[in-house]
Amino acid sequence: MKITDAQLKQIYAHAKETYPYECCGFLLGDFAGGGLVREVRPATNQNQERTDRFVISAVESLKVQNEADDAGLDVIGYYHSHPDYPPIPSQTDITEGAFPNVYFLITSIHEGMPLNTNVWRLADEGLRRFEGVALEIVDEAELKNDG
Numbered sequence: 001m002k003i004t005d006a007q008l009k010q011i012y013a014h015a016k017e018t019y020p021y022e023c024c025g026f027l028l029g030d031f032a033g034g035g036l037v038r039e040v041r042p043a044t045n046q047n048q049e050r051t052d053r054f055v056i057s058a059v060e061s062l063k064v065q066n067e068a069d070d071a072g073l074d075v076i077g078y079y080h081s082h083p084d085y086p087p088i089p090s091q092t093d094i095t096e097g098a099f100p101n102v103y104f105l106i107t108s109i110h111e112g113m114p115l116n117t118n119v120w121r122l123a124d125e126g127l128r129r130f131e132g133v134a135l136e137i138v139d140e141a142e143l144k145n146d147g
């Protein structure tokens with residue numbers, strides 16, 4: 001999956017802002033070319049009780065889906081942070097948060113500082129097993145050329 005440095009920084013800023021709670025949001029873009037992020041859209045985490053969960057409301061999901069449609073983009077994935085936990089899918093991510101085809105970007109944030117980021121995708125819908133996806137940092141210019 002391809003993302004720009006600025007978009008990644010936007011995710012890191014969101015993760016810092018919500019720490020020690022998880023941040024979450026949408027990745028809008030194109031599936032073509034191995035997944036190209038064109039816009040990072042923060043979402044509101046409806047879960048305020050636990051520091052290891054995120055919940056996006058159906059209303060917000062629908063709104064963003066419609067806006068993506070209007071802009072000629074797809075919701076190609078979701079991002080969330082793992083406060084003081086590695087950027088690997090948790091059991092909850094696997095059992096509740098996994099949808100086929102889309103990318104799951106997870107940023108690990110340790111004591112308020114973003115550490116590292118991994119991208120995951122369901123390897124097989126039936127197995128509910130995630131496989132790692134390479135994350136490539138691209139220039140803004142490359143986004144324009146591909147468009």
Ligand SMILES: [Zn+2]
Nearest residue numbers: 080089090093
């Ligand atoms: Zn998670």
